Amino acid sequence: MSTPPIDPPVDAEEANLAVGKQKRAAAGLPAVRVSLTRAVRQMGVAKTARNLLKLNQAEGFDCMSCAWPDPSPEHRHTAEFCENGAKAVAWEGTRSRVDREFFRAHPVSDLQTRTEYWLEKQGRLTEPMVRRPGGTHYEPLSWEDAFSIIGAELTALDSPDEALFYTSGRASNEAAFVYQLFARAFGTNNLPDCSNMCHESTSVGLAETIGIGKGSVSLQDLHEAELIVISGQNPGTNHPRMLSALEIAKKNGAKILAINPLREAGLLKFDNPQNARGLTGLGTDLADRFLQIRSDGDLALWQAFGLLLLEAEDRTPGTVADRDFISRHTLGYTEWEKNVRNLDKQKVLEATGLEWSEIEAAADMLLASKRTVHCWAMGITQHRNAVATIKEFVNVALFQGMIGKPGAGLCPVRGHSNVQGDRTMGIWEKAPDTFLDALGAEFGFEPPREHGHDAVASVQALRDGRAKVFIGLGGNFVAAMSDTAVTEAAMRKASLTVHVSTKLNRSHVTTGRTALILPTLGRTERDLTGGREQRVTVEDSMSAVHASRGRATPASPMLRSEVDIICGIARATLGERHDIPWAEFAQDYDAIRRRIGRVVPGCEAYADKIELRGGFVLPHPPRDTRTFPTKEKKAIFSVSPVEVTSVPEGRLVLQTLRSHDQFNTTIYGLDDRYRGIHSGRRVVFVSAADLNELGFRDGDTVNLVSEWEDGVTRRADAFRLVEYSTPKGCIAAYYPETNPLIPLESQAIASGTPTSKWVVVRFERA
Ligand SMILES: Nc1nc2c(c(=O)[nH]1)N[C@H]1C(S)=C(S)[C@@H](COP(=O)(O)OP(=O)(O)OC[C@H]3O[C@@H](n4cnc5c(=O)[nH]c(N)nc54)[C@H](O)[C@@H]3O)O[C@H]1N2
Numbered sequence: 001m002s003t004p005p006i007d008p009p010v011d012a013e014e015a016n017l018a019v020g021k022q023k024r025a026a027a028g029l030p031a032v033r034v035s036l037t038r039a040v041r042q043m044g045v046a047k048t049a050r051n052l053l054k055l056n057q058a059e060g061f062d063c064m065s066c067a068w069p070d071p072s073p074e075h076r077h078t079a080e081f082c083e084n085g086a087k088a089v090a091w092e093g094t095r096s097r098v099d100r101e102f103f104r105a106h107p108v109s110d111l112q113t114r115t116e117y118w119l120e121k122q123g124r125l126t127e128p129m130v131r132r133p134g135g136t137h138y139e140p141l142s143w144e145d146a147f148s149i150i151g152a153e154l155t156a157l158d159s160p161d162e163a164l165f166y167t168s169g170r171a172s173n174e175a176a177f178v179y180q181l182f183a184r185a186f187g188t189n190n191l192p193d194c195s196n197m198c199h200e201s202t203s204v205g206l207a208e209t210i211g212i213g214k215g216s217v218s219l220q221d222l223h224e225a226e227l228i229v230i231s232g233q234n235p236g237t238n239h240p241r242m243l244s245a246l247e248i249a250k251k252n253g254a255k256i257l258a259i260n261p262l263r264e265a266g267l268l269k270f271d272n273p274q275n276a277r278g279l280t281g282l283g284t285d286l287a288d289r290f291l292q293i294r295s296d297g298d299l300a301l302w303q304a305f306g307l308l309l310l311e312a313e314d315r316t317p318g319t320v321a322d323r324d325f326i327s328r329h330t331l332g333y334t335e336w337e338k339n340v341r342n343l344d345k346q347k348v349l350e351a352t353g354l355e356w357s358e359i360e361a362a363a364d365m366l367l368a369s370k371r372t373v374h375c376w377a378m379g380i381t382q383h384r385n386a387v388a389t390i391k392e393f394v395n396v397a398l399f400q401g402m403i404g405k406p407g408a409g410l411c412p413v414r415g416h417s418n419v420q421g422d423r424t425m426g427i428w429e430k431a432p433d434t435f436l437d438a439l440g441a442e443f444g445f446e447p448p449r450e451h452g453h454d455a456v457a458s459v460q461a462l463r464d465g466r467a468k469v470f471i472g473l474g475g476n477f478v479a480a481m482s483d484t485a486v487t488e489a490a491m492r493k494a495s496l497t498v499h500v501s502t503k504l505n506r507s508h509v510t511t512g513r514t515a516l517i518l519p520t521l522g523r524t525e526r527d528l529t530g531g532r533e534q535r536v537t538v539e540d541s542m543s544a545v546h547a548s549r550g551r552a553t554p555a556s557p558m559l560r561s562e563v564d565i566i567c568g569i570a571r572a573t574l575g576e577r578h579d580i581p582w583a584e585f586a587q588d589y590d591a592i593r594r595r596i597g598r599v600v601p602g603c604e605a606y607a608d609k610i611e612l613r614g615g616f617v618l619p620h621p622p623r624d625t626r627t628f629p630t631k632e633k634k635a636i637f638s639v640s641p642v643e644v645t646s647v648p649e650g651r652l653v654l655q656t657l658r659s660h661d662q663f664n665t666t667i668y669g670l671d672d673r674y675r676g677i678h679s680g681r682r683v684v685f686v687s688a689a690d691l692n693e694l695g696f697r698d699g700d701t702v703n704l705v706s707e708w709e710d711g712v713t714r715r716a717d718a719f720r721l722v723e724y725s726t727p728k729g730c731i732a733a734y735y736p737e738t739n740p741l742i743p744l745e746s747q748a749i750a751s752g753t754p755t756s757k758w759v760v761v762r763f764e765r766a
């Protein structure tokens with residue numbers, strides 16, 4: 001069986017695809033030049049200056065590009081942003097508009113043939129639009145009519161569980177809180193979110209072991225660390241401001257160990273554009289040691305680290321293990337020790353593709369450090385074994401007592417700027433009973449208790465006819481999800497699809513019977529909902545919460561804030577059925593914050609605390625007091641078997657990742673400067689050894705074909721092969737173009753995250 005090939009829409013510019021040399025350092029002058037020229041081209045000079053100077057300042061708006069924390073107000077630079085933050089601001093601040101004339105000129109059938117890049121480049125959405133059943137075009141309608149359509153469709157469902165309420169991690173805490181409140185008052189926990197495709201494995205792995213699904217460090221801890229381990233992350237592109245923290249840490253004497261199949265420029269060297277050394281290209285060397293690991297070799301590697309630490313402890317007892325911490329705060333040590341002592345070294349070498357001596361040298365860095373911070377991102381979380389791997393990081397951290405002391409801890413680096421805050425606010429298909437109890441008590445209703453659908457289960461429910469309405473609060477679900485053909489077909493079966501968005505994307509042109517586009521204000525824009533200037537709040541990757549206020553003039557006078565839109569939908573759907581003051585919420589976000597303060601743990605006196613300059617930090621018991629809110633009230637050592645997954649002859653393991661010129665499915669441009677790619681995205685990075693063995697050459701064009709146990713052949717056509725330094729058998733290509741290759745049911749164990757970093761494919765000569 002074979003899914004129909006998705007005709008890849010390709011941009012005309014891609015005809016100029018050029019491959020140059022890989023860069024050895026991140027940032028520097030080119031970064032400044034790129035961010036400023038783009039910003040000026042899209043926003044004009046005056047707006048560029050106004051916007052970029054408000055970025056990440058105490059009185060300004062929070063950067064929407066990633067969740068990396070801000071330094072304390074007194075330590076911020078005048079220009080506290082990076083190239084990619086500037087790109088995000090420019091992208092939102094564009095002068096181009098998608099208005100009713102645009103939709104009249106472009107039938108949906110035409111929009112379906114366009115690339116993500118083209119769709120978003122058309123500019124900001126300006127007014128609510130509807131595609132009515134059987135309609136060929138989107139047409140304008142009033143906000144009230146849009147709300148009535150949604151209210152009528154939702155009320156007509158046989159069960160509230162036939163509705164899906166998706167959230168992308170850019171939604172503010174206030175929007176997220178009213179959105180989950182609405183979904184639950186309506187009667188469902190179907191609150192899938194981008195976390196399900198992102199750091200869900202972290203949330204699961206950490207909750208099981210340390211009792212809270214969030215990282216345990218502050219920015220200060222990074223600055224004070226003796227060793228920073230960076231696994232499965234490309235900070236030079238995705239968290240450029242993290243490089244500043246690494247630079248400070250290095251100045252303070254820290255060592256860095258980077259573990260990645262690719263030698264990412266941002267792991268090797270940082271030319272900080274904010275100081276003279278960086279601008280002259282002298283910069284700071286970052287990684288002291290780099291392990292070029294095979295895909296998904298990390299679980300085996302960390303068990304090997306465990307073994308080497310145990311052996312060192314045997315040689316000089318009391319110098320490696322933190323016995324006091326282990327006996328006071330943990331359970332399960334003996335089982336973990338036994339498992340690790342039985343480790344099969346041969347398996348480790350096979351799984352990692354590394355030499356034992358390299359592993360020993362890296363373990364020596366762990367041994368030498370009294371303060372270690374463990375960082376990780378998608379290269380770890382989007383694997384079948386992700387949860388087990390993260391629990392193995394925890395094992396090693398517990399063994400050395402590296403949680404809840406200065407300069408040490410666990411640092412999952414989040415993606416979307418408010419993805420962590422959304423979860424704190426209850427955007428969670430499996431919210432715990434304690435949260436639901438508090439929500440129900442505050443608003444006087446009984447929230448549903450049955451767990452809802454996550455992202456994959458949402459597609460399955462649409463596909464199987466168990467769900468009929470999809471509402472997306474931001475994001476681009478269709479392109480971000482795995483198995484594009486299945487996801488698109490599922491979405492087309494919906495009776496209603498609704499997207500609250502700033503820009504046009506694939507999800508708008510893959511419509512249900514009725515489809516609505518509801519245009520909203522962006523983070524940079526002044527929000528005058530209810531006739532007063534409103535602020536919102538967000539939480540960063542290190543649990544710090546602070547206010548964000550946009551200053552720019554909205555892209556269109558018709559735009560509404562996310563809070564206003566959700567409250568409008570809620571009123572049209574629920575009417576007076578509950579005693580929830582939707583109208584008041586949409587008048588004054590402080591009214592929402594007062595409720596957050598009464599419902600959300602750690603947010604007591606929320607409305608007051610966000611007045612503090614620089615905000616406040618949410619409690620984190622392991623970090624704050626070495627108390628572990630697990631069932632057993634201890635941190636848990638865990639045991640995971642190492643399996644080396646072998647790949648059939650002639651097949652390769654594909655990881656799907658980000659270029660330097662994109663934010664998830666938003667494509668800013670067709671370059672990937674650090675990896676030497678210009679004017680094109682349909683490339684596959686492959687080792688010289690594989691090219692040789694398979695009889696291909698750099699520059700050849702291939703189709704990618706993935707095969708999965710369901711017997712379906714999935715394909716993505718016309719990629720140029722690029723010879724690149726990556727372990728044999730491991731290849732890489734950009735997302736979202738490669739999402740058609742990832743089977744929907746290929747998920748991480750226990751977290752359900754699509755295995756975006758592990759897809760078995762073969763090349764077919766094009
Ligand atoms: N500019 C920009 N910023 C962003 C984003 C963006 O798209 N653009 N996206 C945001 C979001 S939502 C997120 S989640 C983050 C994503 O941030 P990252 O996690 O840095 O994003 P990816 O590009 O997916 O990179 C994954 C990295 O893991 C490595 N890797 C892959 N497989 C393995 C493995 O098996 N083991 C190890 N050790 N490494 C592996 C890859 O080589 C790559 O360097 O960034 C956020 N920030």
Ligand SMILES: Nc1nc2c(c(=O)[nH]1)N[C@H]1C(S)=C(S)[C@@H](COP(=O)(O)OP(=O)(O)OC[C@H]3O[C@@H](n4cnc5c(=O)[nH]c(N)nc54)[C@H](O)[C@@H]3O)O[C@H]1N2
Binds near residue numbers: 378735
């Ligand atoms: N193959 C593969 N797939 C992946 C990944 C991968 O590494 N590989 N990564 C996964 C990860 S980590 C994530 S987080 C997801 C991302 O999944 P999503 O969060 O769903 O996707 P985005 O591309 O971030 O969403 C972009 C859209 O958001 C809208 N938008 C932008 N700003 C705003 C705003 O302020 N408000 C509102 N309402 N809308 C706004 C715009 O219309 C834009 O088109 O993708 C996942 N998918």
Ligand SMILES: [Mo]
Binds near residue numbers: 197198415416
């Ligand atoms: Mo993400």
